[in-house]
Amino acid sequence: MQQIFNFVIKNKTFLLFLLLFSIALTLTIQSHSYHRSKFINSANTLTGGVYGTVNSISKYFDLERKNDILLEENKRLRAQLFNSKNKLDSSYIDSTFSKGQYKVINAKVYKNSYSLTHNYLTINRGEKDSIKQDFGVITSKGIVGIIDQTSSGYATVLSILNKKSRINAMLKTTDHIGSLKWNSASPFYVQLEDVSKFAPVRVGDTIITGGQSAIFPKGIGIGVIESFETDIGGDTYTIEVKLFNDMTNIGSVYILENLDRNEVKTLESLSNE
């Protein structure tokens, strides 16, 4: 017993180092699995508060650009409204009887990173705005990511620029689906993998979300095809997609809540049994 104590006292520095290092290593390994540890993320009051303070100052510097984005979006929505074939009164939905499938919540981005291999955003909405894990996040141009961790006032978003990110996507012209990943090479390009070789892939075609995952509705823009190549097996295409969004410059986002999500999940788990 005496010897054990002596050993501990003699090597206390090394043992403490080993302890701290293994804690850090555990957290690192945990962070590489899909849903990360609950403790170390920027969706908490301290980090959210600091980022919020900084954001409240820095937001003034690009007001003009944000105005332009809003104008652009308004223009597009107005064009859609005026050119829609069904007139407003015929598509009128009584909201007391029928709710839409998606609820949209706006949020501000407090932190954005794109130079790491595992990138996350921090936004200023959380559980008190009824934000939960696995809600979709988009901008007016295209998709951004999926909600990862939430606290009462803040949430982190698993960016599409993250090696863990897998998003169901498809070609706009046909319905050939694939899975959207990121190879961490450039923040402007993502890769669409496992597209069937029968798909008519052309450079310049649009890639949209596939709507098979109950996170994103079908048809949200992702990007355009920059180049493509056949896999080694020869059965599938891997497509290089240039994103519509400039992921290095994101100010405000929309969060999509799928109100039918639980129903879809229950149904899918039933048919999987």
Add this chain to the structure above:
Amino acid sequence: MNSVVISNSIRFIVLLLAQVIICNNINFLGYINPYIYIIFIFLFPIRDNRLVLLLVSFLLGMLIDMFSDSGGVHAAASVCLAYARPVLLKASFGMLYEHQSIKFSNTDLGSLITYVSFGTLIHHFILFSLEIFNVSNILLIIKKTLFSSIFTVILCVLIIILFSRKKK
């Protein structure tokens, strides 16, 4: 509370905020960021207990991790740097360290640069290895380590000279 504790606490907070607010957003050439918070570990008082240094470095790394959503990579790298610090001090300052009489405000520039460079290399290599976490990307790890280290070393040495050299 003496002045050493107070000045180190202030340095801790200032470096933490400078790192997460300014340095994490530089992204020079797309991916190069300096990690200046390790100045705190470099300048921690030498005569103080090593256990305290290990614990404080861990805390600093963990806070950086929390702000940048990176799991535990900064904590792991900081703890390693803190543990390796005596070896680095001995290698770069030699006799001065034996006599426990190093003052960072009046050491010669060469030893200081050696000390900071080797420390930064160790820290950044562990940092990027854990962040990328894939042996087949060893070239990417080495590239990131090298470029970020150059940036960090230059900034660290400049900051140390700027803030700690007393007027003669």
